[in-house]
Amino acid sequence: MRGTVCYNMYRTYVLSQRDPTPASEESTMNFTDKVTILAESAKYDASCSSSGSMRKKGGPGLGSAAPAGICHTFSSDGRCISLLKILLTNACRYDCHYCVNRCSNDIPRARLTPQEVADLTMAFYRRNYIEGLFLSSGIPVSPDQTMMDLIQCAKLLRTVHHFQGYIHLKAIPGADPLLIQEAGMYCDRLSVNIELPSEESFPILTPQKRMADVTGPMGTIASAIRHQTKGPLALKGASFAPAGQSTQLIVGATADSDHRILLLAQSLYSRYQLKRVYYSAYMPVNQGPTLPELIAPPLLREHRIYQADWLLRFYGFSAQELLNEGENFEEEWDPKTTWALRHPEFFPVEIQRAPKRDLLRVPGIGVQSALRIIKARAHGSLEAACLKKMGIVMKRACHFITCGGKALAPTGFDPLRIRSALSPGPKIQQLSFFDDELKALAEETFLKQPDALWGWREEDVCRALQQNAAQQALLQEERTRPLGGF
Numbered sequence: 001m002r003g004t005v006c007y008n009m010y011r012t013y014v015l016s017q018r019d020p021t022p023a024s025e026e027s028t029m030n031f032t033d034k035v036t037i038l039a040e041s042a043k044y045d046a047s048c049s050s051s052g053s054m055r056k057k058g059g060p061g062l063g064s065a066a067p068a069g070i071c072h073t074f075s076s077d078g079r080c081i082s083l084l085k086i087l088l089t090n091a092c093r094y095d096c097h098y099c100v101n102r103c104s105n106d107i108p109r110a111r112l113t114p115q116e117v118a119d120l121t122m123a124f125y126r127r128n129y130i131e132g133l134f135l136s137s138g139i140p141v142s143p144d145q146t147m148m149d150l151i152q153c154a155k156l157l158r159t160v161h162h163f164q165g166y167i168h169l170k171a172i173p174g175a176d177p178l179l180i181q182e183a184g185m186y187c188d189r190l191s192v193n194i195e196l197p198s199e200e201s202f203p204i205l206t207p208q209k210r211m212a213d214v215t216g217p218m219g220t221i222a223s224a225i226r227h228q229t230k231g232p233l234a235l236k237g238a239s240f241a242p243a244g245q246s247t248q249l250i251v252g253a254t255a256d257s258d259h260r261i262l263l264l265a266q267s268l269y270s271r272y273q274l275k276r277v278y279y280s281a282y283m284p285v286n287q288g289p290t291l292p293e294l295i296a297p298p299l300l301r302e303h304r305i306y307q308a309d310w311l312l313r314f315y316g317f318s319a320q321e322l323l324n325e326g327e328n329f330e331e332e333w334d335p336k337t338t339w340a341l342r343h344p345e346f347f348p349v350e351i352q353r354a355p356k357r358d359l360l361r362v363p364g365i366g367v368q369s370a371l372r373i374i375k376a377r378a379h380g381s382l383e384a385a386c387l388k389k390m391g392i393v394m395k396r397a398c399h400f401i402t403c404g405g406k407a408l409a410p411t412g413f414d415p416l417r418i419r420s421a422l423s424p425g426p427k428i429q430q431l432s433f434f435d436d437e438l439k440a441l442a443e444e445t446f447l448k449q450p451d452a453l454w455g456w457r458e459e460d461v462c463r464a465l466q467q468n469a470a471q472q473a474l475l476q477e478e479r480t481r482p483l484g485g486f
């Protein structure tokens with residue numbers, strides 16, 4: 001009881017520290033302008049998938065966060081668009097170099113009250129525009145004050161509007177653990193973005209934060225989920241963040257290798273039981289001596305890391321097996337094929353006898369197809385002709401397996417011959433710098449991002465666009481491959 005009284009007094013004190021003066025341009029803004037600015041400012045956060053929540057609708061209220069009640073769609077750049085994804089404010093006193101909302105950027109600032117966000121969520125939900133809310137914020141005054149505003153919004157939705165839909169809140173780095181415990185009682189998922197893959201990158205790119213400011217809240221959330229800790233002002237009957245916690249890592253903003261990124265992801269999964277680590281290709285929205293000179297985000301690299309993340313979580317691989325110290329993934333091959341080509345001693349795998357662990361290491365055999373193989377061979381011997389029907393991608397798997405002792409491809413488990421058989425062939429078409437279409441695209445890009453391209457020569461833009469087009473083509477081919485494992 002005493003703890004609750006102190007906690008209430010602390011909340012009152014923190015709220016009295018609120019920044020009372022809106023930016024001058026804000027006073028003339030209408031509500032639509034503010035929402036446009038705040039939705040635009042939120043779009044670089046990729047950690048908003050809602051999968052995993054099982055909140056059940058009980059008693060009066062609207063909506064449901066159970067799987068059938070919420071759908072996820074992704075825009076062409078992979079961002080989730082089924083949630084209202086917005087910031088409470090894009091004003092921030094921090095100066096994270098990679099962030100569009102950093103205090104040193106001269107951009108229009110806006111803020112909404114928790115009441116306005118709650119009302120907007122309900123209005124959009126009733127119109128069937130959205131299935132839930134993904135709410136984050138800049139930090140205009142202090143982490144605690146921002147965390148309280150986020151809690152206030154979720155609390156209004158749950159207790160006043162009786163909203164039962166999905167809510168994903170950001171846990172603000174540096175916020176009081178009690179506030180984080182309270183936030184978990186009103187939302188389905190909490191996430192705190194680590195953004196940078198190494199402790200050494202923090203002082204360079206986000207000088208006001210330390211890695212411990214991020215891992216501290218992660219530890220609080222993990223422990224509260226494990227023990228279902230209720231904060232002092234917990235919502236009666238609610239469980240703590242039933243959809244768990246997630247984080248986001250930026251790929252390509254620092255010199256950190258894919259090996260380093262995967263090692264960090266692996267340790268976050270095991271130490272804090274994260275549901276997901278999201279990877280976001282670095283978007284060059286700012287310039288500066290500490291930032292890489294990129295025009296296009298490294299999407300293919302992001303894609304390879306996502307594939308490797310899948311291998312960590314579902315295929316029994318470890319980060320140390322997939323890459324050596326300081327290495328990046330080859331762009332040409334998915335990580336499992338790369339591993340298989342480096343380990344010819346592991347192959348061939350005999351389909352009739354191999355344990356599940358070995359089957360999962362064969363390129364082209366996914367989790368479902370491995371289970372189908374095990375189930376089917378319990379009833380008799382398998383024919384090579386059946387494998388394709390089980391969802392195995394034979395184009396890749398045939399080089400690494402035998403069926404009843406017989407090889408299925410003439411490459412003889414020789415990595416060089418397999419490489420040339422699997423090679424996607426010449427994909428990168430050398431375009432002239434003076435190609436009309438490319439020039440038009442470069443001009444359009446110059447017009448769209450005059451600041452981002454400051455100091456770039458036209459031929460550099462053309463070269464970057466060519467590289468990006470080649471990456472997009474490879475990525476597109478990967479995405480259109482039939483499912484069934486990689």
Ligand code: SF4
Pocket residue numbers: 092093094095096099100101102103137138139
């Ligand atoms: S604290 Fe968050 S919003 Fe503020 S500059 Fe850093 S990343 Fe951007």
